[in-house]
Amino acid sequence: MNERRVVVTGMGVVAPGGVGTKAFWELLTDGRTATRTISLFDASGFRSRIAAEVDFDPAHEGLSPQEIRRMDRAGQFVVVCTRDALADAGLTPDDLPASRTGVSIGSAVGCTTGLEEEYVVLSDGGRNWLVDHEYGVPHLYGYMVPSTLAVEAAWACGAEGPVALISTGCTSGLDSVAHGARLIQEGSADVMIAGATDAPISPITSACFDAIRATSPRNDDPHHASRPFDASRDGFVLGEGSAVFVLEELSRARARGAHIYGEIAGFAGRSNAYHMTGLKPDGREMALAIDAAMRQAEINPSDVDYINAHGSGTKQNDRHETAAFKRSIGHRAYEVPVSSIKSMVGHSLGAIGSIEIAASLLAIEHDTVPPTANLNEADPECDLDYVPRTARECPVDTVVTVGSGFGGFQTAMVLADPERRRT
Structure with missing residues (x-):
C-alpha cells in the first residue's frame, strides 16, 4: 500500500438528463435514457442525428455574463462542476492550501464547439478559404489551446500547484483522475481538483464519426439507440458532459471530518x-x-x-x-x-x-x-x-x-x- 492514500471527498456532475449528482444518479438507477434527436445544431444531413445532450443553462448555474462569453461550452461545464465539487466537499477556495492544490483535467476534443462556431463566422460560412481574423472573438486563442480548460478550473478553485490537461482520447477522464491521485501519492500535492469535460456535439465531430460509421444510425428511435452488449447494437451514441472530484490524502480528509465517497486504490x-x-x-x-x-x-x-x-x-x-x-x-x-x-x-x-x-x-x-x-x-x-x-x-x-x-x-x-x- 502507498503511505499516502487518496480519497474522493467531493464531486460535481454535469451530465445528460440533469445537472448535479442527485439528478444523475436518479437517471441511472431509474434506467432512463437521455439520448434524443440532436437539437444543438441542424443535423438533418448526417447519417447519425442523435445524441445525449445536457440541458444546461450557464446563467442558471451561476456563471456570469463575462464567464459565459469567455468560455467554450466544455469550459462552462468544468467550472460549474469544480464549484459544485468544492461545495460538496465542504470547502471554499480560501480553505485550500493554494500552493499544495493542483488541477488535472481530461478532454479529448478541447474547445471544439467554440472553435467550430468561430470558424463559421471567420470564414463566412465556409465560403472563404482565407479567414478574416478581425471577426474572431477576443478569446479565440483560448479555444485553440486545450489547457485553457484546466486553467479555468484552476482559477475557479485558486489552485497554485501543478495544473495539467490530460488528453488521451476516450480514456482522458480516467487518466486525469489517475494523474491527480499520483501527484498526491508522491507528495507533490495535498489536494487535487481532478476530472474531465467534453462538449463534442457539433457538426465536425458528427461528420468524423459518420465517416467511419462508428455512431448509431437509429434515428427513428433515439431513446433505445445506445444498446451496449445487445445483439442488435449498431454503434455508440455521442454525448457530452463533465465530472470533477476533490481528491485528498486520506489522513487529511479524516482530520477535517470529510465525507469520503471512496478511495482511488489502484x-x-x-x-x-x-x-x-x-x-x-x-x-x-x-x-x-x-x-x-x-x-x-x-x-x-x-x-x-x-x-x-x-x-x-x-x-x-x-x-x-x-x-x-x-x-x-x-x-x-x-x-x-x-x-x-x-x-x-x-x-x-x-x-x-x-x-x-x-x-x-x-x-x-x-x-x-x-x-x-x-x-x-x-x-x-x-x-x-x-x-x-x-x-x-x-x-x-x-x-x-x-x-x-x-x-x-x-x-x-x-x-x-x-x-x-x-x-
Missing part, C-alpha cells in the same frame, strides 16, 4: 500498439491494465463487486472488454455484475471516464449497481451478467472501472470504500 494504463481504431478480440491489453490496477490496490478477483464497463455499444469494443474481464479475473467474471451507463448518457468522449467514476462511487455509496439500459438480447459472445434494464441493490465495496480509446489506449481503475475495503 490504476494502470496500457496501449495495444496495434491500430488507431481497431481492437484485438482477446482483450489482452485491457486485461493487463486491470491486472496492474488490482495489484496496486492489493485485491484479488474475489474482491471485485462490480465492473463499470466501457460498454460503448460497438461490436468490437463490447467483445474486446468481455474477453478482457474473463482474462483478468477468470471465472469470477461470470459472477460479478457488469454494466454500461453509456446506454443512458451516451459517450462523451474524454469526459465519460470521469462520469463513470462518479457512477462507480455512487454505486459504492448506495450499494446499488446501475443497469445497462436497452439490453434485451445479449450478443452470444457477450455472455456475462450485464444487469439488463433494471438497477440492482447489492453490497458494493470495490469497483473496477475501465476505459478504451482510439489509438489503443486502455485504462483501469479500482475504487473502494476505505473502511470496508478487503486487502
Whole structure:
C-alpha cells in the first residue's frame, strides 16, 4: 500500500438528463435514457442525428455574463462542476492550501464547439478559404489551446500547484483522475481538483464519426439507440458532459471530518500498439491494465463487486472488454455484475471516464449497481451478467472501472470504500 492514500471527498456532475449528482444518479438507477434527436445544431444531413445532450443553462448555474462569453461550452461545464465539487466537499477556495492544490483535467476534443462556431463566422460560412481574423472573438486563442480548460478550473478553485490537461482520447477522464491521485501519492500535492469535460456535439465531430460509421444510425428511435452488449447494437451514441472530484490524502480528509465517497486504490494504463481504431478480440491489453490496477490496490478477483464497463455499444469494443474481464479475473467474471451507463448518457468522449467514476462511487455509496439500459438480447459472445434494464441493490465495496480509446489506449481503475475495503 502507498503511505499516502487518496480519497474522493467531493464531486460535481454535469451530465445528460440533469445537472448535479442527485439528478444523475436518479437517471441511472431509474434506467432512463437521455439520448434524443440532436437539437444543438441542424443535423438533418448526417447519417447519425442523435445524441445525449445536457440541458444546461450557464446563467442558471451561476456563471456570469463575462464567464459565459469567455468560455467554450466544455469550459462552462468544468467550472460549474469544480464549484459544485468544492461545495460538496465542504470547502471554499480560501480553505485550500493554494500552493499544495493542483488541477488535472481530461478532454479529448478541447474547445471544439467554440472553435467550430468561430470558424463559421471567420470564414463566412465556409465560403472563404482565407479567414478574416478581425471577426474572431477576443478569446479565440483560448479555444485553440486545450489547457485553457484546466486553467479555468484552476482559477475557479485558486489552485497554485501543478495544473495539467490530460488528453488521451476516450480514456482522458480516467487518466486525469489517475494523474491527480499520483501527484498526491508522491507528495507533490495535498489536494487535487481532478476530472474531465467534453462538449463534442457539433457538426465536425458528427461528420468524423459518420465517416467511419462508428455512431448509431437509429434515428427513428433515439431513446433505445445506445444498446451496449445487445445483439442488435449498431454503434455508440455521442454525448457530452463533465465530472470533477476533490481528491485528498486520506489522513487529511479524516482530520477535517470529510465525507469520503471512496478511495482511488489502484490504476494502470496500457496501449495495444496495434491500430488507431481497431481492437484485438482477446482483450489482452485491457486485461493487463486491470491486472496492474488490482495489484496496486492489493485485491484479488474475489474482491471485485462490480465492473463499470466501457460498454460503448460497438461490436468490437463490447467483445474486446468481455474477453478482457474473463482474462483478468477468470471465472469470477461470470459472477460479478457488469454494466454500461453509456446506454443512458451516451459517450462523451474524454469526459465519460470521469462520469463513470462518479457512477462507480455512487454505486459504492448506495450499494446499488446501475443497469445497462436497452439490453434485451445479449450478443452470444457477450455472455456475462450485464444487469439488463433494471438497477440492482447489492453490497458494493470495490469497483473496477475501465476505459478504451482510439489509438489503443486502455485504462483501469479500482475504487473502494476505505473502511470496508478487503486487502
